[in-house]
Amino acid sequence: MVLKTLKVLLVLHMIKRKKIKLVSFSSREIEEKKAEQPVMVKICKITKESPGVKIFFFESDVKFTPGQFVMVWIPLLDEKPFTISYFQDNILGISVLKRGLFTSVLHSKKVGDTIGIRGPYGRGFNIKTNLNVCVVGGGIGMASLTTLVDKLNSVNNKQGLNITIIHGARTAAEILYQKRFRDMKLCTEDGTAGFKGTAVDLFENLIKRQRFDTVYACGPEKMLYKIFELCQRNKTNCEVSLDRYIKCGFGVCGQCDCSGRRICVDGPVFNMEELSEMKDFGKMTVTKTGERVIC
Amino acid sequence: MRVSVSKIDLSVSLCNIKLTNPTILASGILGTTKALLKRVAENGAGAVTIKSVSVEPREGHKNPTVITFEAGMLNAVGYSNPGVEAAAREFKDLQDVSVPVIASVIGTQKKDFVRVVEGFSKTKFSAIEIPLSCPHTPGFGLLAGQGTPKATFEITSAVRRLTKLPVFVKVSPNIPEICTIAKAAEDAGADAITAVNSMGPGMIINIEAQKPILSFKVGGISGDALRPVAVRCVYDLYKAIKIPIIGVGGISTGRHAIEMLMAGASAVEIGTGVYYRGVDVFRKVCGEMTVWMQENGIKNVKSIIGVAHD
Numbered sequence: 001m002v003l004k005t006l007k008v009l010l011v012l013h014m015i016k017r018k019k020i021k022l023v024s025f026s027s028r029e030i031e032e033k034k035a036e037q038p039v040m041v042k043i044c045k046i047t048k049e050s051p052g053v054k055i056f057f058f059e060s061d062v063k064f065t066p067g068q069f070v071m072v073w074i075p076l077l078d079e080k081p082f083t084i085s086y087f088q089d090n091i092l093g094i095s096v097l098k099r100g101l102f103t104s105v106l107h108s109k110k111v112g113d114t115i116g117i118r119g120p121y122g123r124g125f126n127i128k129t130n131l132n133v134c135v136v137g138g139g140i141g142m143a144s145l146t147t148l149v150d151k152l153n154s155v156n157n158k159q160g161l162n163i164t165i166i167h168g169a170r171t172a173a174e175i176l177y178q179k180r181f182r183d184m185k186l187c188t189e190d191g192t193a194g195f196k197g198t199a200v201d202l203f204e205n206l207i208k209r210q211r212f213d214t215v216y217a218c219g220p221e222k223m224l225y226k227i228f229e230l231c232q233r234n235k236t237n238c239e240v241s242l243d244r245y246i247k248c249g250f251g252v253c254g255q256c257d258c259s260g261r262r263i264c265v266d267g268p269v270f271n272m273e274e275l276s277e278m279k280d281f282g283k284m285t286v287t288k289t290g291e292r293v294i295c
Numbered sequence: 296m297r298v299s300v301s302k303i304d305l306s307v308s309l310c311n312i313k314l315t316n317p318t319i320l321a322s323g324i325l326g327t328t329k330a331l332l333k334r335v336a337e338n339g340a341g342a343v344t345i346k347s348v349s350v351e352p353r354e355g356h357k358n359p360t361v362i363t364f365e366a367g368m369l370n371a372v373g374y375s376n377p378g379v380e381a382a383a384r385e386f387k388d389l390q391d392v393s394v395p396v397i398a399s400v401i402g403t404q405k406k407d408f409v410r411v412v413e414g415f416s417k418t419k420f421s422a423i424e425i426p427l428s429c430p431h432t433p434g435f436g437l438l439a440g441q442g443t444p445k446a447t448f449e450i451t452s453a454v455r456r457l458t459k460l461p462v463f464v465k466v467s468p469n470i471p472e473i474c475t476i477a478k479a480a481e482d483a484g485a486d487a488i489t490a491v492n493s494m495g496p497g498m499i500i501n502i503e504a505q506k507p508i509l510s511f512k513v514g515g516i517s518g519d520a521l522r523p524v525a526v527r528c529v530y531d532l533y534k535a536i537k538i539p540i541i542g543v544g545g546i547s548t549g550r551h552a553i554e555m556l557m558a559g560a561s562a563v564e565i566g567t568g569v570y571y572r573g574v575d576v577f578r579k580v581c582g583e584m585t586v587w588m589q590e591n592g593i594k595n596v597k598s599i600i601g602v603a604h605d
């Protein structure tokens with residue numbers, strides 16, 4: 001109680017001294033006044049990662065763990081979830097694959113334009129200090145794994161960590177982050193780059209020959225389910241990041257259910273034990289109306 | 296005089312439905328799937344309510360649909376739901392859920408309410424709640440004129456004729472003549488009044504974007520800001536009607552729940568409290584009620600219902 005009062009006084013003092021800007025993510029530090037509302041940020045850089053994917057960078061002092069996501073707001077249009085895929089010195093980045101209306105409008109944004117950011121939300125990956133790690137990213141799912149790889153590299157700096165990154169895409173042009181992670185094992189469905197086949201095929205080949213301590217994966221749910229099954233069979237620990245239609249992002253609307261677990265707060269990252277209890281995983285998803293359908 | 300924990304009785308009876316404790320999950324929070332209802336039940340709720348269901352599927356409003364502010368929550372979800380056919384499939388085999396499940400039924404006109412209740416005829420719900428009070432969805436509730444005594448009477452009568460289950464009519468805190476509306480529902484055969492739905496609507500503008508944040512621009516206010524209004528509504532209703540009242544609005548602690556019961560509620564619903572304190576808010580509220588009752592020498596929660604009245 002006393003501690004809490006002291007904390008509040010300290011925060012109030014800091015606000016007075018302008019150490020905490022009220023209209024910024026830091027306002028979250030004032031526990032009693034927490035508000036789930038977008039904060040407008042200016043896009044400071046845009047890079048093109050592939051014909052369909054752009055990375056938008058903006059300044060923010062938000063603290064996050066790899067695998068968490070933010071809700072991006074375009075006023076009068078909509079608000080959608082994107083994983084933080086770049087993080088350095090208060091600059092965050094999101095990688096956006098152009099799909100429908102929202103992502104098309106986002107792709108038309110220029111440096112200097114503003115977007116709203118709320119979050120970060122969800123429970124990210126568990127950073128383990130294991131030595132043999134495999135990261136499997138299917139398509140844009142690779143975005144969720146980028147900051148995880150950065151983090152694993154930084155925590156394990158001097159410990160001889162061995163990370164195998166498998167990145168699957170339909171075709172060579174869709175491969176992401178080639179400059180960022182130079183030693184990725186690539187696979188394409190049409191064989192235009194790397195191994196010809198899916199990320200699951202490549203992973204299956206590897207896991208037969210090699211022992212991994214932990215496998216991290218993100219991508220289409222069918223792919224994730226197969227990775228999970230392979231890990232189960234090989235008694236290998238894994239964590240996967242799931243995807244559902246997101247509305248509130250903070251666990252009240254019930255839109256993002258997967259067998260009683262909410263993707264937005266209980267996930268999006270789930271461990272093996274949880275996944276084995278989630279009957280809908282790999283089988284059922286939820287549409288925008290809330291209907292559970294076969295995925 | 297302290298009472299030992301084992302002697303504290305939190306059970307209540309609501310229209311002959313036995314509840315192990317007076318906390319109920321409010322409609323529109325987590326009640327989208329059976330799996331989530333089950334989880335809420337496992338986290339201590341005495342009963343749970345499904346998210347409102349209409350005849351046809353609805354996508355609801357675009358995002359942002361739910362945001363919070365210092366004193367509560369603002370939402371304009373817009374009644375997204377899979378429609379009665381899919382909902383009846385989702386909620387079949389309710390025996391997996393360990394507590395009574397309340398259906399929430401919405402419609403743009405009387406015959407829609409009838410069709411949804413008929414669509415649920417094979418589903419094992421314990422009661423039917425009809426919200427005639429949503430402040431932010433065109434075609435429904437207040438925006439469809441359902442919050443008048445006449446419309447309330449007609450819709451309630453139609454549902455009443457169709458089902459033997461207890462019928463709860465959910466009213467808006469916005470309407471000064473809330474007691475007249477509740478009386479109309481009582482006259483039409485409602486078994487209980489759920490008071491209240493979210494108030495407003497309200498608006499929050501992001502001053503940097505210079506635009507309202509919710510895509511629907513306005514939304515219903517729930518949470519702390521609503522609590523004193525809800526308590527007053529329940530207090531007034533307790534004097535005006537004979538049927539039981541389910542108190543809802545801003546409850547997230549045991550003290551809040553006790554306050555609502557003292558105003559005259561026979562049970563309470565909790566919605567926004569899930570945001571403040573997590574899915575186990577129900578267990579927490581019951582624990583806090585128990586401690587308070589212990590310290591204040593009250594054995595039976597039923598004995599505090601309405602004690603705030605002269």
Ligand SMILES: Cc1cc2nc3c(=O)[nH]c(=O)nc-3n(C[C@H](O)[C@H](O)[C@H](O)COP(=O)(O)OP(=O)(O)OC[C@H]3O[C@@H](n4cnc5c(N)ncnc54)[C@H](O)[C@@H]3O)c2cc1C
Nearest residue numbers: 080081082083095096097099100101102103143244245246
């Ligand atoms: C936790 C999470 C993290 C994500 N991270 C990224 C990311 O880093 N990069 C990226 O490009 N994409 C990411 N996505 C997917 C991204 O949100 C959708 O691609 C985007 O919303 C599409 O919007 P649209 O209007 O352009 O397309 P639409 O035509 O509206 O939709 C295309 C598809 O996108 C998905 N989608 C649409 N709206 C939502 C929503 N509100 N919530 C969830 N999925 C939706 C649906 O599967 C839909 O079929 C993530 C999704 C989730 C759930």
Ligand SMILES: Cc1cc2nc3c(=O)[nH]c(=O)nc-3n(C[C@H](O)[C@H](O)[C@H](O)COP(=O)(O)O)c2cc1C
Nearest residue numbers: 321322323347370426491492517518544545566567
């Ligand atoms: C996100 C959200 C969605 C809601 N959806 C519904 C709904 O579908 N049907 C309904 O009758 N009430 C709905 N409500 C209103 C609540 O059931 C409740 O009456 C109101 O929020 C006040 O209670 P609270 O302060 O405990 O949340 C919703 C409220 C919120 C916050």
Ligand code: FES
Nearest residue numbers: 247249253254264
């Ligand atoms: S998006 Fe609302 S509960 Fe997850």
